[in-house]
Amino acid sequence: MRHHAGGLNRTWLAVVGLVLLLVGAAGIVVGAGLLTPLGRAVGLQLTRPAPDDKVAGRATASAFASTGVVTLVVVVGVVLALLGLAWLVAQVPRTGSARPLRLEDDPARGLTRLEAGALTDAVEAQIQALDGVQSASAVLRGDARGPDLTVKVTAGDRTDVRRLLQAIEAGPVRDLGEALDTQVRRLGVQVEVDTGRRRTHRITL
C-alpha cells in the first residue's frame, strides 16, 4: 500500500557493508603480517604499517591536537549525523496519495477541486458493504485523467476471495471511473484474512 525505501536501504547497506568489509580485511592483512608478501605479489613495496607498529603513533596524536583536524572532525560528524538522520526519516512509509483532483480542463471557466480522501472514503464504504468484507482501506494516486487505486481489504476466512475481487472491480472501482469520467489506470488489491469473527459465524451442535 505504501512506499518503502527498499532501493535506498539496499544501496546504502551495500556501501556501508563494503566499506566495513574492506576496513576489516585491511586490519586482518596488516595485523597478520600479510601486507608485505601481498604487496610483493602485486609488485608493490608495502612495509608500513608492520604488525609491531602502534595503531596510532605520535604523528596521529599531534594531528588530533591541531585545530584544523578537530574542525574536520566536526564537519565529518555533522555529515554522518545528517546522513543517519535522513536515512532514518526515509524509513517512515509514505502514502503518496493524490493531490486534490482538478475536474475542469479550462481554469478560466471555473475549477472543481476534489479531495482524494472524499473518493477513497466512498470506495472504502462500498467495499465494506460487500459480502464477507471485515474492513477496507484505499489510497488514490495519480490524477483525474489517470487514477491509480490501491486497496487493502480484510475478509473473513469463509469469503470467496475471487468473487470478492470481481465484485470490487465491477462495483466500487467502476463507480470511481464513472465519477471521474475516465478509466482507472491501475488497480491494486491486497487481500488479508482475519479469523477473528470466525467463531461468531459457527454453530456447534
Add this chain to the structure above:
Amino acid sequence: MSAAARSPRLRRRPSRTVPASIVAVLLLAIGVLAVVAAVGRLVDGRWASQVSAPASAVAGVTWGSAAVLAAAAVVAVLGLVLLVAALKPGGHKAAALQVEGAGVVADREYVVSTRAVARLAVARADDVDGVDQVSASASGRRVHVDVTTSSQQRDVVRSQVLGAVSEGLTGLGLSPRPRVTVAVRTREV
C-alpha cells in the same frame, strides 16, 4: 506525473528496514558523539577525558595484537552481513492472484499475503472431520499444514486435509500454485 505518484508494486521484496534503521541510528550516534567531542576540544582546548582515555588505550595497541585482529574480524563480518542483507533478494510476503477482471481498469494487480494464505489453509483444514488442532505456514511457493488428530485413521485425515486445502487454494487463484504438504500427529486419547 511524478514517480512518487505511482503506486508501488504490492508483491515486493523485503525493504530491509530493520538493518537500515540500526545502521542509520549508529551513524547518527557516531556523528553526534564526534561533533560533541570535537566541539568540546575547540571550546576547552583539550579533549575530554572520556575521549582521550579510550583513544590512548587504542593508540597503544600494536597492529599485530590479538585485540586488533579480533576487532578487524568483527568489522569484516559485520560488513559481510550488511552486504548479504543488501544483495539477497529475500522472499515475497505476498502471492499473486490470477482473477479475471470486469474490464474497467487498464492494469490490475491482486495479491494475498502469505499470512492470509496460511489462515485460509487453517480454515479449510479445520473443516475436516477428525482434526483436533491445526496450524499452517505459507511462503510464496509452499504451504505446510500441521494437524493434530485423535483419530486412528491418520492417513485418511492427511489425505482429506490435503484435498480440502488444495481445493481451497486452487479456488483462490494463486499464481504460481503453491505446493501443499500436510503433517499429521496423532494425539493419544
